[in-house]
Amino acid sequence: MAGIAEETILTFLAEVGRRYPRPTDLLLLGGSALCLLGSPRPTLDIDYVGDDLAKTDLQLVIDQVAQETGLEVEAVPISGFVPLPEDSHKRNLRIGQFGAVQVFVLDPYAIALSKIDRGFDSDIEDVVFLIHRSFVQFEQLELQVQRAATRAGEFSLSPTEMVNHLQAVRDLL
Incomplete structure (x- = not known):
């Protein structure tokens, strides 16, 4: 399957916006979000913040547009996977x-x-x-990883693996 291009994502969002009548916010994450920020890496789906079990009216519209366009979408309850950094909403x-x-x-x-x-x-x-595009500063990310590690038990995180993965990032900088 070919990757989803930025234009396809924007067209998808325009159609969702055309069909959904009530003012709301939609938060994207994953490869599609990075694509919109300029990442050259292809993505195969559009991930967004949402409950993957109890779908909202917006999510039903997203699913319908995805089905009609042949795109894969996934609701990700991100706050159940990792502790969101303090003031996270201010950095959207x-x-x-x-x-x-x-x-x-x-x-x-x-x-x-x-x-x-x-x-x-x-x-x-x-x-x-x-990091290269200055959306994230390594030192600040390091602090976020340390903070997340203190709550590892709440989120099934492995502090050791996270430190190893952070080192892998450092090695590529």
Whole structure:
């Protein structure tokens, strides 16, 4: 399957915005969010912050547009996977207004933290991209990882693996 291009993501968001009538915010994360920030790495789906079990009306519209366009979408309950950094909402990056839907990329530190937790090679590359593009400062990310490690038990995090993944990022800088 070919990667999803920025234009395809924007067209998808425009259609969601056209169909959803009530003012709301939509937070993107994952590869599609990084694509909108300029990442050259292809993405196969559009991930957004949402409950993956109890779908909202917006999520139902997202699912319908995705089905009609043949795109894969996934609701990610991110606050259940990693502790969101303090003031995370203040660092969300506005992408634009699509009808009544205001679209943001989730706080880059929250994205980086989730990728440090998972630690795939592509995740490490994504964190390096965020640092190289100045969306994330390494020293601040290091502090976020340390803070997350103190809450590891609440989120099934492995502090040792997170430190190793952070070192892998450092090695690529």
